[in-house]
Amino acid sequence: MTQARPLRGVHVLLMLVAFFGVMVVVDAIFLFRSIVTFPGEDAPKSYVQGLEYNATIAQREAQAHLGWSAQVGVETGESRRLVARLQDASGAPVAEDMTVTAEVRVHGRSDADAELVLERLASGEYAAVLPEQARGRVDVDLRAVQSGATEVKFEARKVLLLP
Numbered sequence: 001m002t003q004a005r006p007l008r009g010v011h012v013l014l015m016l017v018a019f020f021g022v023m024v025v026v027d028a029i030f031l032f033r034s035i036v037t038f039p040g041e042d043a044p045k046s047y048v049q050g051l052e053y054n055a056t057i058a059q060r061e062a063q064a065h066l067g068w069s070a071q072v073g074v075e076t077g078e079s080r081r082l083v084a085r086l087q088d089a090s091g092a093p094v095a096e097d098m099t100v101t102a103e104v105r106v107h108g109r110s111d112a113d114a115e116l117v118l119e120r121l122a123s124g125e126y127a128a129v130l131p132e133q134a135r136g137r138v139d140v141d142l143r144a145v146q147s148g149a150t151e152v153k154f155e156a157r158k159v160l161l162l163p
Contacts, residue, residue, distance in 0.1 A: 063154055068094060070156035072102075072140055080130045080162070084118060084142055086154065093124025096146060098153070100126040103141040104134055135162050 049056070067089025075081045082102055086094040097120070106112040112133035118126035137159065144154040 059152065059155075066154065068154050070142055070154070070158070072142060072156065072158040072160070074130065074160060074162060075127070080134075081127045082116060082118070082130050082140065083121075083125065083127045084156075086124045086126070086144060093122070094144075095123050098126075098144040098146055100142065100144045102128065102143075104130065105139045105141075106134055107137040107139070109133065109136075130162075138162050 069087050071085040071087070073083055075083050082104070084100060084102065086098070086100075088094050100118040100120075102116045102118060104114045104116060112131065112135075114131045114134065116128040116130075118128045121127050138161075140158045140160060142154075142156040142158070143152050145151070146153050
């Protein structure tokens with residue numbers, strides 16, 4: 001039978017270096033993957049948005065005074081279409097000619113985000129074909145600008161669950 005060698009200081013040092021070396025490598029992998037997969041800012045120019053927040057509040061108050069509302073959904077068929085119906089304070093379709101855009105953001109996938117320009121179908125009704133990657137939980141930021149104007153007249157944010 002062979003006799004066991006005694007545990008020496010150099011062995012303890014090597015065990016500690018190996019343990020912490022594995023920890024540093026694993027942490028470095030996690031850090032690299034988190035930086036690569038998350039871009040950081042969710043909203044572009046968030047600092048500037050913060051500085052202009054008083055203008056944002058004034059725009060929201062003007063929108064609340066209008067009393068407009070939006071219904072946003074998806075029609076399925078040959079292609080999936082994002083449909084938005086704008087209604088005035090009395091519930092009637094908004095008769096004004098508007099340019100309506102929608103920013104579609106897919107949770108967890110910035111490569112699937114899209115900016116859509118919705119086509120006018122009828123009074124107060126607008127639609128656009130959704131990209132194929134828009135699946136799962138999707139945030140839709142709807143903006144309506146009166147034709148010929150540059151200032152946003154109406155904004156709505158909806159969360160949709162798309163198969």
